[in-house]
Amino acid sequence: MNGTTEQIVWFENVRRDNVAEVGGKNASLGELIQNLTPKGIAVPPGFATTSAAYWHYLDSNDIKGRIASLIAEWQAGKAGLAETGTAIRTLFLHADWPDELSDAVRKAYAELSARVGSGNLAVAVRSSATAEDLADASFAGQQETFLNVRDEKALLNACRQCYASLFTDRAIAYRQAKGFDHLKVALSIGVQQMVRSDLGSSGVMFSIDTETGFDKVVVINAAWGLGENVVKGTVDPDEYQVFKPLLKNTSLRPIIARKRGGKEKKMVYGSTCEPTRNVPTSKFERASFVLDDDAVVTLARWAVLIEDHYGCPMDIEWARDGETGKFFIVQARPETVQSARKLSELKNYVVKRKGNMLLAGLAIGDAVLSGRVCLIETTKDIDTFVDGSILVTATTDPDWMPVMKRAAAIVTDHGGRTSHAAIVSRELGLPAVVGTGNATQILHTGGEITVSCAEGDEGFIYDGSADYEVETVDVTELPTTRTEIMLNLANPAAAFRWWRLPCDGIGLARMEFVIGNAIRIHPMALAHLDSLKDADAKHQIEELTAGYDVKADFFVDHLACGLARLAAVVYPKPAIVRLSDFKTNEYAKLVGGREFEPSEENPMLGFRGASRYYSPRYRDGFALECRAIGKLRGELGFDNVIVMVPFCRSVEEAQKVLKVMAENGLARGQDGLKVYVMCEIPSNVILAKEFADHFDGFSIGSNDLTQLTLGVDRDAGELSDLFDEQDPAVKWMISHVIAEAGRSGAKIGICGQAPSDHPDFASFLVDCGIDSISVSPDSFVTVKRKVAEAEQRKDEAGMSQHTA
Structure with a gap:
């Protein structure tokens, strides 16, 4: 100028x-x-x-x-x-x-x-x-x-x-x-x-996860028409998440989450007297994703370029011209909430006891709060708001700012992560659950509720006042350890909460959790949909897989994306993904599952783990699991993923599974693929040397190993006193397999509950020379400290012997 x-x-x-x-x-x-x-x-x-x-x-x-x-x-x-x-x-x-x-x-x-x-x-x-x-x-x-x-x-x-x-x-x-x-x-x-997005689409994107501060993702919201509805939160948009570190490779499509929003209306051009107006979207528009993969990746790359130029996380508005199909950036500003947080500080909320779940929506922030409801329908009534209450309303816009500042938490019927309610809640440091659909119909003034944003992407409203704890940890003060401390993770929606933990990777990512929660359909029902007899199951599958011409692709895409969100948290450190380990009774509960599962008296010791993968009963379903892993490592680019085979009873069975995996594109050693085996059966310990010839590493499952070593069903209430992972026989098994793995040059870790439930057990593992210990996130800090103390004692003992 x-x-x-x-x-x-x-x-x-x-x-x-x-x-x-x-x-x-x-x-x-x-x-x-x-x-x-x-x-x-x-x-x-x-x-x-x-x-x-x-x-x-x-x-x-x-x-x-x-x-x-x-x-x-x-x-x-x-x-x-x-x-x-x-x-x-x-x-x-x-x-x-x-x-x-x-x-x-x-x-x-x-x-x-x-x-x-x-x-x-x-x-x-x-x-x-x-x-x-x-x-x-x-x-x-x-x-x-x-x-x-x-x-x-x-x-x-x-x-x-x-x-x-x-x-x-x-x-x-x-x-x-x-x-x-x-x-x-x-x-x-x-x-x-003006960009003719009234004929196209528009939205908002952040170059950081707005709820956890995870700085390796771009979060994109998208809706049909002009962007005001997304900004104001009057429409529920589509949401996409893209992993930034892999965007440089133009052969990859690192989209790790897609969520289709309701998009009930769109803003379009109006008349001279009314320049814009809202109209209902068509059934096709509501059922379709606004952006295809190429568009999502293009926008994400632009977000990274903008962030790199400004040198800070960015809040960006974009629009797509419906006449030309071209994208435009119409605003860009620094993100002001997560970027201002102390990166080393981790605040963990844990809900201990809670009432019935009343509502669910998008979680804004990661806190938990109990309080009384104050329902306000319009800005005309904001003078009736009781300071310190939980504000419940249909949606907010900037006119609501004065009352939002007086609230303890916020709950809305409508809105996405980039809505006004979400943005202001973050800036004010308030927990909020937006887009619940009908909070104003379910909740009433004076009612006691708990707003929980500490359980992942989804926020929950519970009846009554919940019992919860909060712990604040400065991760820079945690000691270093030679033994790798890894995480047990299962829920992709909550994974980003733990990105600040200085872990050495994921020791156990449970595939069955993703299948059971994000997919909900039995893979064999998708592989053999035409022959499925259950009409109700067919109807549910049609609803769940809307938008997919090939229904099996729904399973592959959702499983790959769910696992990608877990792997992204620790990339490029290893993420060990265990292949599905449902029991037959658990598989049968999936949509369409009853036609494909046998009835067993004791599913715990039945048709589970490796035996399923090469069996005609499940082989086609396992092929979909392999396709998902192939997409995860290949198309999405998460080559840090290691595959782990559970409940492998014999060396012969190991050979069969590896053969089937190779037939489905997952050959051990190809493209750097490592394959581990769970050590949870006595035969895995007795023949550890032979198993090591076929696998790159072991992960001890202390729960099942204890069960089979002591002959105690871990779910049997009458025998609970006998189930002890620290029993001398179990500890002998563990120490023996650690030694055998070491002699064979195979990596070995533990992913059972013992180190999480009994941190002193970590000292025993360190003395045995284990390579890694994988624990639940809420046990990480305690176990990390226990391992550091155990290593120090071991070092001091070694120095004393050397001096003597």
């Missing part, structure tokens, strides 16, 4: 250090155009009025002093916020445009229309305050945006309303809370060519 006295400036002539002149939003658009359009990122052209133009507008109408007086009266308690805001906005709306300023706006608009080659070009008119989008304040939605503005008169009217919106009640309250001087914040107006 040539100076601060210019009243109009084109986006390409400003940069991010021009916030004082054109505000954060417009400065960022100029930064993008100057630096990232050469790298392939498209930004619609436009211009901005400057802060000098704003002050000129005030001075020409002699209203600056009157604004100061009105603010002073409010701060002194002589006037209410609503009264003050209305009076100030009236000053702006009744003011006249200075001739030279209105002429400059008209001239720039005509030039923009000429550049694009369209008379009366449709533009977006956006407010850009000179204090917004800073590292410690997002000012999300504080000022107004006007879409599909088409002529000079409408443009000047929209600009006047933008100026007035600097003093909405919510903006006044927000600046006061953040300590900004109301008369030192100016407003710039951005005038930008």
